[in-house]
Amino acid sequence: MTGDDRFGCNRHVTLPGPLRLDGGMLLSPVEIAYETYGTLDADGGNAILVCHALTGDQHVASEHPRTGKPGWWTRLIGPGKPIDPARDFVICSNVIGSCMGSSGPASVNPATGRPWGMAFPVITIRDMVRAQGMLLDHLGVARLKAVVGGSMGGMQALSWAATFPERIAAAVVIASTARHSAQNIAFHEVGRQAIMADPKWQGGDYYGGEPPAAGLAVARMAAHITYLSEAGLTEKFGRRLQARPGKEDGTKSFGFDADFQVESYLRHQGLAFVDRFDANSYLYITRALDYFDLAEEHGGLLANAFRDAPTRFCLVSFDTDWLYPTSESRAIVQALNAAGAPVSFVELSSPYGHDAFLLDAPEMNRVVDGFLKGGR
Amino acid sequence: MTGDDRFGCNRHVTLPGPLRLDGGMLLSPVEIAYETYGTLDADGGNAILVCHALTGDQHVASEHPRTGKPGWWTRLIGPGKPIDPARDFVICSNVIGSCMGSSGPASVNPATGRPWGMAFPVITIRDMVRAQGMLLDHLGVARLKAVVGGSMGGMQALSWAATFPERIAAAVVIASTARHSAQNIAFHEVGRQAIMADPKWQGGDYYGGEPPAAGLAVARMAAHITYLSEAGLTEKFGRRLQARPGKEDGTKSFGFDADFQVESYLRHQGLAFVDRFDANSYLYITRALDYFDLAEEHGGLLANAFRDAPTRFCLVSFDTDWLYPTSESRAIVQALNAAGAPVSFVELSSPYGHDAFLLDAPEMNRVVDGFLKGGR
Numbered sequence: 001m002t003g004d005d006r007f008g009c010n011r012h013v014t015l016p017g018p019l020r021l022d023g024g025m026l027l028s029p030v031e032i033a034y035e036t037y038g039t040l041d042a043d044g045g046n047a048i049l050v051c052h053a054l055t056g057d058q059h060v061a062s063e064h065p066r067t068g069k070p071g072w073w074t075r076l077i078g079p080g081k082p083i084d085p086a087r088d089f090v091i092c093s094n095v096i097g098s099c100m101g102s103s104g105p106a107s108v109n110p111a112t113g114r115p116w117g118m119a120f121p122v123i124t125i126r127d128m129v130r131a132q133g134m135l136l137d138h139l140g141v142a143r144l145k146a147v148v149g150g151s152m153g154g155m156q157a158l159s160w161a162a163t164f165p166e167r168i169a170a171a172v173v174i175a176s177t178a179r180h181s182a183q184n185i186a187f188h189e190v191g192r193q194a195i196m197a198d199p200k201w202q203g204g205d206y207y208g209g210e211p212p213a214a215g216l217a218v219a220r221m222a223a224h225i226t227y228l229s230e231a232g233l234t235e236k237f238g239r240r241l242q243a244r245p246g247k248e249d250g251t252k253s254f255g256f257d258a259d260f261q262v263e264s265y266l267r268h269q270g271l272a273f274v275d276r277f278d279a280n281s282y283l284y285i286t287r288a289l290d291y292f293d294l295a296e297e298h299g300g301l302l303a304n305a306f307r308d309a310p311t312r313f314c315l316v317s318f319d320t321d322w323l324y325p326t327s328e329s330r331a332i333v334q335a336l337n338a339a340g341a342p343v344s345f346v347e348l349s350s351p352y353g354h355d356a357f358l359l360d361a362p363e364m365n366r367v368v369d370g371f372l373k374g375g376r
Numbered sequence: 377m378t379g380d381d382r383f384g385c386n387r388h389v390t391l392p393g394p395l396r397l398d399g400g401m402l403l404s405p406v407e408i409a410y411e412t413y414g415t416l417d418a419d420g421g422n423a424i425l426v427c428h429a430l431t432g433d434q435h436v437a438s439e440h441p442r443t444g445k446p447g448w449w450t451r452l453i454g455p456g457k458p459i460d461p462a463r464d465f466v467i468c469s470n471v472i473g474s475c476m477g478s479s480g481p482a483s484v485n486p487a488t489g490r491p492w493g494m495a496f497p498v499i500t501i502r503d504m505v506r507a508q509g510m511l512l513d514h515l516g517v518a519r520l521k522a523v524v525g526g527s528m529g530g531m532q533a534l535s536w537a538a539t540f541p542e543r544i545a546a547a548v549v550i551a552s553t554a555r556h557s558a559q560n561i562a563f564h565e566v567g568r569q570a571i572m573a574d575p576k577w578q579g580g581d582y583y584g585g586e587p588p589a590a591g592l593a594v595a596r597m598a599a600h601i602t603y604l605s606e607a608g609l610t611e612k613f614g615r616r617l618q619a620r621p622g623k624e625d626g627t628k629s630f631g632f633d634a635d636f637q638v639e640s641y642l643r644h645q646g647l648a649f650v651d652r653f654d655a656n657s658y659l660y661i662t663r664a665l666d667y668f669d670l671a672e673e674h675g676g677l678l679a680n681a682f683r684d685a686p687t688r689f690c691l692v693s694f695d696t697d698w699l700y701p702t703s704e705s706r707a708i709v710q711a712l713n714a715a716g717a718p719v720s721f722v723e724l725s726s727p728y729g730h731d732a733f734l735l736d737a738p739e740m741n742r743v744v745d746g747f748l749k750g751g752r
Contacts, residue, residue: 022630023630024630118632121630122630122631122632179615180615181606181609181610181615182606182609182610182612182613182614182615182636182638183601183604183606183609183610185615185636185638185639186597186601186609186638186639186642187601189597189634189636189638189639189642189643190594190597190598190601190642192632193593193594193597193642193643193646194570194573194594196632197570197574197590197591197593197594198573199575214573215573217569217573218566218569218570218573218594221562221565221566221569222566222598225559225562225563225566228559230557230558230559230698233557233558233559233562234557234558234559236558237558238558239555239556239557239558239561239669239672252667254398254399254400254497254498255498256494256498256568256572256659256663258565259666260558260561260565260666262558262561262562262565263561263562263565266562266565266566266569267565267569270569283632287632290635290636291628293615296615322606
């Protein structure tokens with residue numbers, strides 16, 4: 001594939017579409033930012049699609065061009081890792097609705113020549129998956145060895161198995177769920193209201209001006225709490241106070257500065273996020289997550305989503321994940337069993353809550369490695 | 377006490393003070409809004425202080441003068457209830473820092489003749505308790521039969537036992553904790569940042585103008601999620617959609633309206649709250665809660681807070697309360713055991729999470745009733 005500029009890091013393609021969305025609208029063109037690693041086998045049998053989470057991006061195993069940070073899942077993908085570009089052809093694309101180069105509210109609306117803003121159509125997880133399907137066509141990948149994802153990435157893997165069963169041999173679904181719960185929706189709604197309450201949001205029409213950074217930071221702070229476990233927060237911060245000039249041991253200010261380290265950490269998380277993410281994209285992707293209910297798309301019975309699917313499944317949950325707890329994975333396993341689909345499932349122990357899938361998790365690596373090798 | 381205008385509903389007293397606060401400042405005068413029910417015995421032995429939670433008020437068993445709603449704990453206090461004004465002399469006062477008539481950021485700063493705003497001193501749970509002590513002096517109540525409270529009210533009951541052991545025969549501590557955890561602090565910090573991000577907050581100097589309603593509503597929404605259990609939210613709302621004119625069965629809007637009932641409910645909680653609560657008071661009281669760590673006030677050992685206390689304790693937790701989970705009550709019980717203090721403890725089953733203590737809880741009533749009778 002040398003010289004084929006469809007492959008490599010920092011790729012971008014504008015596909016004519018149209019992509020028919022679950023909401024009924026036709027999206028055209030469909031822009032997709034993506035990366036590939038490794039080389040597609042002649043028989044096309046080594047392609048693995050990796051799907052990112054809410055605020056993730058396509059730079060799964062390469063340095064982020066703007067922040068200079070390493071790829072977000074180099075613990076799982078890289079030389080000697082369970083997904084290895086020396087063996088596997090790896091694809092990761094930015095989901096539509098996002099803001100890292102794929103079509104989203106910050107993209108140009110061809111009808112107006114200006115950013116879509118809130119005129120961008122509401123999209124679903126399945127729409128993201130359909131756009132990925134178009135990208136695979138563009139890349140000449142007929143069938144995937146596996147779709148792998150954590151959190152929202154796991155939802156995409158599930159949706160792949162349900163939407164394109166003939167194109168996917170295996171799905172790895174980590175720290176995920178087949179539907180957003182009332183509590184999941186509630187947390188997202190707090191975030192959306194925080195953004196929309198920011199006067200700078202301007203109904204989503206802030207491009208070219210100042211973004212609703214304060215609202216987005218609050219949204220991120222609220223969400224971030226759900227990514228960590230109570231025990232993890234206690235271990236990492238407890239009630240420890242923030243050192244200050246002249247007060248290195250930390251004392252209460254009897255004011256509203258960030259006295260506690262956990263306050264300072266959260267504020268930092270909020271502020272750092274607004275530099276790298278678009279507030280409208282946050283609205284659209286949280287909406288897609290809240291709309292996600294794979295059973296509902298299949299007559300109310302989750303097993304129907306996987307009926308007669310030729311896909312093997314691997315599910316991993318973490319015992320301290322309270323965003324998408326083990327019970328959600330277990331419900332998926334039961335549906336897969338009912339559908340007669342082969343599934344392996346393990347709950348791993350970790351102090352880190354939902355974030356565990358992005359952190360050092362040797363057991364997770366072993367499970368994924370064994371599962372992917374088992375399919376050869 | 378007929379004709380004594382210190383007693384009855386909707387009372388207000390301005391005490392000269394000064395009240396020396398934990399932060400070092402002297403508060404003067406000290407205004408306290410309160411209510412009393414029943415008649416103080418000649419020997420003064422039937423007085424019960426009821427302490428309210430974060431956003432509560434003094435109208436514990438009487439109709440709220442503005443909203444017309446019944447008192448917030450009429451399930452526990454009233455004719456034939458565990459706390460019965462026919463037998464008990466009941467006192468409930470608005471905590472300082474709040475906005476229902478006691479000294480707080482919306483009160484007039486005597487130095488300027490204008491509302492304190494953020495010049496109001498940061499207060500602690502112990503400061504609230506000391507102000508209640510001054511109120512008891514004013515009412516001629518030397519010693520309390522019991523201090524009873526849930527959530528922040530329970531913290532006050534604990535602080536009473538630690539601060540004025542000679543003035544309190546029994547403490548009833550429901551759905552509470554002896555210290556705020558990192559996760560508790562994190563949620564409150566989200567709320568504070570939401571308020572302070574609202575341009576209408578104006579550094580707290582918004583009195584006479586428009587309050588930071590949008591920020592306060594977001595703060596309330598985030599907090600409200602922590603008051604409910606995941607299972608309770610699922611039972612009450614699940615993923616059910618909101619009925620709309622012409623779409624009574626509920627369909628997805630593919631927009632950003634409140635599609636889900638849980639979204640609508642949360643928005644309503646946020647909006648209703650801003651009508652009845654002052655944003656600055658929310659900042660001050662959440663700060664007092666986050667600062668609360670009874671062990672820290674006693675050399676780092678919780679048992680020291682209760683050493684040689686003549687107080688009997690009753691602790692109640694709810695199994696689905698993830699704000700102040702049973703483990704927190706258990707830690708208090710262990711400290712009380714270590715201190716040799718008599719304590720009865722029960723974890724009750726409820727689907728309602730933290731809010732359970734304010735809802736219909738017949739078992740809680742039986743426990744409190746038995747405990748209070750046991751002390752006679």
